[in-house]
Amino acid sequence: MSGAIHIPVLTIDGPSGAGKGTIAREVVLAKGWHFLDSGALYRLTGLHCQRCGVDTQDADLAAELAANLPVEFVVGAEGERVLLAGDDVTAEIRTETTGALASQVAALQPVREALLQRQRDFRQPPGLVADGRDMGTVVFPDADFKVFLTASAEERAERRYKQLKEQGADVSLAVLTEEIAERDRRDASRSVSPLVPAADAQVIDTTGIGVGAVFERVMAVLAER
Ligand SMILES: Nc1ncnc2c1ncn2[C@@H]1O[C@H](COP(=O)(O)OP(=O)(O)O)[C@@H](O)[C@H]1O
Numbered sequence: 001m002s003g004a005i006h007i008p009v010l011t012i013d014g015p016s017g018a019g020k021g022t023i024a025r026e027v028v029l030a031k032g033w034h035f036l037d038s039g040a041l042y043r044l045t046g047l048h049c050q051r052c053g054v055d056t057q058d059a060d061l062a063a064e065l066a067a068n069l070p071v072e073f074v075v076g077a078e079g080e081r082v083l084l085a086g087d088d089v090t091a092e093i094r095t096e097t098t099g100a101l102a103s104q105v106a107a108l109q110p111v112r113e114a115l116l117q118r119q120r121d122f123r124q125p126p127g128l129v130a131d132g133r134d135m136g137t138v139v140f141p142d143a144d145f146k147v148f149l150t151a152s153a154e155e156r157a158e159r160r161y162k163q164l165k166e167q168g169a170d171v172s173l174a175v176l177t178e179e180i181a182e183r184d185r186r187d188a189s190r191s192v193s194p195l196v197p198a199a200d201a202q203v204i205d206t207t208g209i210g211v212g213a214v215f216e217r218v219m220a221v222l223a224e225r
């Protein structure tokens with residue numbers, strides 16, 4: 001390791017709607033670090049399986065698709081667009097239907113292995129903010145800073161409902177609450193890389209706490225060393 005440059009990493013893990021992506025993007029802006037949205041890779045893999053007619057229980061085929069995702073991130077006039085096999089899937093990867101597909105393929109060890117190095121490659125100078133479920137436990141266990149964001153199930157479902165509504169999606173709060181609970185249950189109970197705070201993560205319950213206050217708490221964690 002002598003002579004190797006140390007690249008700092010902040011990991012932000014937690015359940016759906018806890019505010020990981022929102023806080024990660026703010027930290028990225030504040031620090032000028034790179035951003036890994038690991039959930040997007042699982043969402044793209046789930047969607048790719050569906051579009052290719054591959055069963056999300058078929059570990060080997062799903063892993064093959066994960067290892068060769070035909071994805072492009074294109075910056076255009078309307079911000080970043082995500083293309084899958086040339087098709088714009090920017091909105092579709094954010095739906096709860098795709099979230100459920102993501103959670104199914106994410107329970108398969110070969111899929112997680114296929115995506116592991118790709119995620120670690122995001123660790124580039126001057127630093128990385130990594131958002132997901134197992135960033136602090138499996139992908140970057142040696143991260144300098146680890147937080148685990150959470151909030152009550154009701155508040156997380158309400159946040160997601162509002163977010164999807166604002167994006168023009170036709171969603172029902174009752175159905176969404178049920179779908180998110182099911183996804184969290186699957187993520188937390190799977191045998192590989194379950195959703196669990198790293199032993200050395202700072203757990204922040206964001207229930208009733210605004211984005212600005214959560215951001216300040218995370219920046220305080222970064223200032224500790
Ligand atoms: N602390 C908070 N208080 C209120 N709303 C929040 C908070 N954090 C995030 N949100 C909102 O909740 C929604 C989901 O946040 P997001 O960052 O996408 O969560 P995650 O990445 O953990 O699934 C977004 O619309 C976001 O603006």
Ligand SMILES: Nc1ccn([C@@H]2O[C@H](COP(=O)(O)OP(=O)(O)O)[C@@H](O)[C@H]2O)c(=O)n1
Pocket residue numbers: 014015016017018020021038039040042043099102103104106107131132133134135183187
């Ligand atoms: N590091 C990660 C990130 C996501 N995932 C899976 O991918 C799904 C979608 O992740 P996401 O971060 O985009 O979801 P939200 O928290 O934004 O709802 C999760 O429900 C997990 O099943 C994972 O297993 N490991």
